Amino acid sequence: MELQQTIQATNIDTCALQQAFHQLILDRAAAFSPSAWETTQTDKLRQQILDQIVFRGVPEKWIHHQTRVEQAETIQTGNHYEIQKVRLEVLPDLWIPGLLYFPLKSLDPEPNPESRIPAVLSVNGHIGYPGKSTGFVQRRCINLAKRGIITLHLEWFSFGELSAPNYKHNRLAYLDLCGVSGLSVFYLAMKGGLDLLWEHPQVDRKQIGMTGLSGGGWQTIMLSALDPRITLVVPNAGYIDIANRLAHRGDIGDLEQNPTDLIALSDYTHLTALLAPRPALLIYNEQDDCCFVADRAKPAVYDPIRTVYALIDDIDNESTFAYHKNINPGTHNYDRDNREQLYRFLNRHFAPRLIQDQDIPCESEIRSFKELVVGLPEKTANFRTLASDFMENFEEVGSVGEGSLKDILCFQESEVVETQLEGNADGAGGQLIFDNGLIAPICEFRPAIGSEIETILLIADQGMEATIPDLTDLLRAGRSVIAVDLFLTGQAVPAEMSTSQVAMLISTVGLRGLGLQTAQLCAIIDWICQRYDLPQISILSRGRTTGIVAELAAQLCPHRVADLTTQDALSSLRDLIDNEMEYENCPTLFCFGLLQHFDICPR
Template identity: 35%
Template sequence: MSVQRLVMPPLIGWLLIALDTSADDGRNAPLTIESALAQRLINPDLPQSEIEAYTESHILPMPEVTTVGEWETYAKKVREDVLKKVVFRGEAAKWRTLPTKVEWQGEIEGGPGYRIRKLRYEVVPGMWTAGLLYEPEKLSGKVPVVMNVNGHDRPDGMAADYKQMRCINQAKRGMIALNLEWLGMGQLATPGFNHYSMNQVNLCGTSGLAPFYLAMSRGLDILLQHENADPARVAVAGLSGGGWQTIFISSLDTRVTLCNPVAGYSSFKTRARYQSDLGDSEQTPCDLASVTDYAQLTAMLAPRPALLTNNAEDNCCFKAEHALPPLLEAAQPIYKLYNKPTNLRYHINNDPGTHNFLVDNRQQLYGMLEEFFLGNLDKNAAKEIASEDELKTKDQLHVKLPEGNLDFNSLALQLSDGLSHSQPAGAGELSAWQTQQRPKLHDIVKLKAFHTLAIQQSQRNSENLSASFWWLRFGGDWTVPAVELSVPGSKSKKLAIVVADDRGSSLTGETQHLLNDGYRVLAIDPFYFGESKITKHDFLYAILVSSLGDRPIGIQAGQLQAAAKWAREEFGCEHVKLVAAGPRTSLISLVAAASGDQFETLQLRGSLGSLRELLEQNKGMDKVPESLCFGLLEQFDIPELVLLAGPDRVQFVDASDRCRTELQSVMKAYPKLSTNLFAQPTRAAGASGDE
C-alpha cells in the first residue's frame, strides 16, 4: 500500500466533480468543532458517480466464442458455478438433495373445460408455499406445461387477475398451467418474508437465494410429475419479479424449453447506470455478478425459443429502450451459432406501455405457445379467450399453509441456533489463534487493501482550534472526506480516527474530549456514511457491490485501515485510536481492528453485543447493508471479533446489557486483558474555539 500527498488533484475532471459548490456549507461560520465537522467537503453527487463507475467497470463481458462447442463448454461451466458458488451454499447444499414434498388440498370449479386444484409444497425444510394447478378436464397423451411465476404483487399474489387470465387461457388451450405464490407476496406477504430479509440467511453462511431457486425448481418438479406432462414442452413466464424468476430458472435449468420474461431484468452494466433497474436482494444475489451477467444468462437460453418482452414507457423498471438492446446484443450471435436466430424473439409493448402483463403482452406469449408447442401459426390463435367472468377472488383461491411456516427471518434464526464459534483455549493461545483466524475474516469480508492519495483541500485556524480539510482518495475509486482537528501548537503523537452512524452533537462532544486528552482527531465518512452516502438507491448499490464479489464492510474496513496508515506517515503518529459511535460503524470498526494491527486501541459506543441481534430485530439489507455480510456470523460473532482485535485493545462505552452478557466469556477467559473492556461514558464539555 503506497501513500501519496498532493496539493492539487491529478485529474481536473475528478476535481470538478469533487468540489462542492454550495454556498452555505459552514465555510464562513466561526470555527468551532461543530462547524468544522459540519463543513461539506465533497459534492453530494460524487459518491453516486463513483459507485456507478465502480460497479459498471466490474461487470463481466460476454466471452468471445466462434463455435457451438465453445459456447456450450462456457455455458455448462457458468451453470455449475452459479449453482455451486451462488445458489447452493451452506445448508442449501443439503436442501438441494431433498425430494419435492407436495400436498394436494382438493379442487374448485374453474370454468368451461378446466378445473383448479389447490396445493402446497415444501421449498426448504419448514418453509412451504402455495400453488394452483389449472388442469384441462379432458386430458389424453402428453401435453405442454407452463409454470406461471409472479412479481411484486403483495396484496393479490397468485390471485392477481392478469395472472389468472393467462393461466385460464393456457388451460383452455389444452395446457397444464401452474400458478405459484411467490415468497413475500400474496399469502406470504409478511415482514419475515421481506426480500431484504433474505440476507439474514446469508449472514449465517447459507444462501438466501436458495429458497427462491428451489421454489421454482420444485414447481417444475410438480409439473413434470404430472402423468400428462410433456417434458419436451415446458414453458415459464412472468412479469417483473416473475420476469426475473423466468430468466433465472430458464437459463440455469434446461428442463425449460420456452420462456417469456416480461420486464423483469437487465444486464448488470445497464443497472449501474439506470437506478430504476437496481434489483432486490434475490435479483442481485451475493457473488452472482462475479460469475456471470444477465446478458450471458440470456444467451444461455439458446437455442430454445424465448420471447423477451419489455414495455416502451415502463413506469417501474427495465424500460425497453435501455434494458433490451444489451440482452439482444449478447444473445443474438449465440442463437445464430445454433442456426436458430428466429427462436429468439422480442416484443416492445406500447398498449399501455407501462409495467404490465396485460392483454397485448399475454397474446404475444400465447402466440409463442401456439407456434412452438402446438404448431399453430394462425395469428388468430394467439388472441386471448375472453374469461373475465371466470376470475376468482383471493379467498376462493386461498391455500392453507402449515402453522409456524418458516420465513427468511425465522429460517435465519434457526440456522443461527446451530452455529458455534472457535475461540482460543486461553491467553497463551490467543496470538496463534489470531494468526490463524484473521485470513478467514479477510476472506469473508473481502478486505480491501487501498493505496491512499491525500489531498489537502483547505485549512482554518483560530486561537483554540486548528482544522485541516482533506480528500482521501482510496484505490482510485472512492473519495472520503476527512476533517483533521488539533489544538494549535500541539505536537502530540496520538491520533484518534472518529466515525459515526450519524454525525451529531455526541460526536462534537467526543471530539472535544479527545482534544482535551491530547489527541489529534481525524473525523472521516467512510463509504456509505455522512457525505459519502449515495444519494439515490443507496442500499441497492450496496447489494450490487456484494454481487460483484466485494463486500461493503470490506471496503469500509479497508478505508479505515488505509486512513490509519496514511495518518501515521503524515503526522508521525505513534498511537492511533479508532472511535466509533453507533451499531453500524462500531461493527465496521471492530472488523477493521480485528483484521490487522493499525489501531492500538478501539472505543465503541452503541455496539451490538451479537450479530444475532440483527436477526432478532429482523433487520434487512435496506437498513444495515454492510452488516449482513455473507458468512460473517457463521464464523465470527462480536466476542470473536473482540478476541481478534485484542481484548486489551477494545473498550465498549455505555454498553448495553446484551453486550455485557455476550462478552462475559471473554472477561472470564482473559481477566487480565479485559479489565478495561467496559467503561461509562465521559461527559465532555461543549465545543469551543471561535475564529
C-alpha cells in the same frame, strides 16, 4: 458552532464518488462477448453458477430435497377447467402455496386419454398483497387452461399468503450472513413448481414453458437459464445487464436479483445466452414505469444473443429467439397485448397448434383473494427461522486468523493517495482520495488549550455531523480528533443511489462493502500515523456499522490501534437476525459467511 461550521463546510463531490464506484463495479463484472461464446461451454457455466452462487454453503438435504405436494380443495369452475389448490414443501418445513389450473376439455378432436399435454409454470412478480389472486395473473392462467395447457401459478415470498415480514426479499441476507446462499431459497421454491409439473402424469415433458412479469420475469430467466427442463421461455420486464443497473437505480431490484458474486461470474446477458437453443420471447415495455425500459433492454440482453442463436443449426433464428416491445399500454404490465404475444409464441412452438392467439374474455371468472387461499401448515419456515437454525449450530466465535478474515471480507489493501485539506491549526476540513478512486470527507481538530494527550479517530454511521457532542467532549479533554466519513456513511454515498443498492451491487461483483469500509479504515489509520508520526491511535465509533468496521480494523492492524471504544454498537452479529434488523439499515454488515467465522470480542 465552529465545529459545526467546519463540518458543514466539508463537502465531497458525490458525483465523482459515483464515477469511482461505477468503475469499481464495471472492472469486476463478467464481460459478455457474442463472438467468444462457445455453446459447448453452457453446461459448465450452468454448473458453476449452481455450485458457486445458488447453492454456495447450502446443505445437501436442501439441494436434494424431494418436493412434497399436498392437494387441498379443488374449485370446479364450470368453464372447462378446474383450479386445484396445492401446497409444495420445497425444502424442509418451507411451504409454497400454488394454484394448478387444469384443463378439462381437450382441444384434440380425437383425444387419447393417455396423451400428455403442454404445461406452463407461471410466477409472481412484485405485485402487491393480492399475490396469486391478482387480476392479470388469473386472466393469463385461465386463458392458458382454456387453451389446453396445464398451468401452475406459485405464490411468491412477501406477497399474498406469504406476506409476513420474514418473507421480505432482502431478509435472505440473514442466510447470507450465516454463509448459506439466500438465493437458494428463491431458486428451490420455483424449482419445486417445476418438479410438480415434471412429475405430473399428464404433462408433456418436452413442452414445459415458463413466464412471469417483473420479479416473475426475473424468476423466469433465473430458473430457465439453469434448468433445461424448461423448454420455452417468456420473461416480461424481468432483468437487464449490470451497466444499466448502475445507470438507472430503478433497474437494480432486490437482493435476490443481485446475489452475492453472480455478476463476477455471469451477467444477465450470459444467462440469456444459456437459453439457447430453446424458444425464448423477451417482452419489454416501451414506457415502463418500474424498470427495464424496452429501448434500454433490447441492446443489452437481446441483440447480443441473436448472434448466439445464429450459431445453432436447424432452427429459425428470428422465430426461435424473439423480442416484443409493448406499446399499449407500454407500462409495467402483463395485459392483453403481452398475453397475446405469449399465446402466439406458444402456438408457434408447442404442438399441436392450440387455438386462437387472441385473449379469451373471462372477467366473470376472476375470483377473490379469499376464494383462492390455499392455506399453510402451522409450522412453515421463513428467512429468519432458517437462519436461526444455522446459528444454533455455530460454535461461539470471536476473532479468526487474519488470512481467513481477509478472505471473508474479500479484502483488498488500500491507501490514501491524495489529501485535500483547508483550514487552520485549530480545525481543517477536506477529503482523502484512495487508490481505488473512492473519496472520504475528513475534518481535523486540535484542543484549544493545553498539550495534546492523544489522537482519536472518530467515525459514525450517520456521519461527522452526528459526532459533534463527542467531538466537543474530546477536545475539552485535551485530545486531538480526526473525524472521517467512511464509505457508505455520512456524505460518502455515491449520488443517486441508496446505501443498500450500492452494497448489493458491490457484493454481486465479488467484493464486499464491509471489506471496502475496513480496508479504507485501515488505510486512514496508517495515513494518520505516518502524517503525525504516531505509533498508534485510538478509535471511537458510533453506530452499528462503524462499530463492526472498527472491530475488524483493530483485528487486522492491531499494532496501530491503541484503544477502541464503540458506542451504540451491536453486542453480537447475531443481533442482526435475532432482532430482525432490516438489510436496508446496515447492508454491509450482512457480509456473506461473516457470522460463521467471526463475532464481536468482549473488551
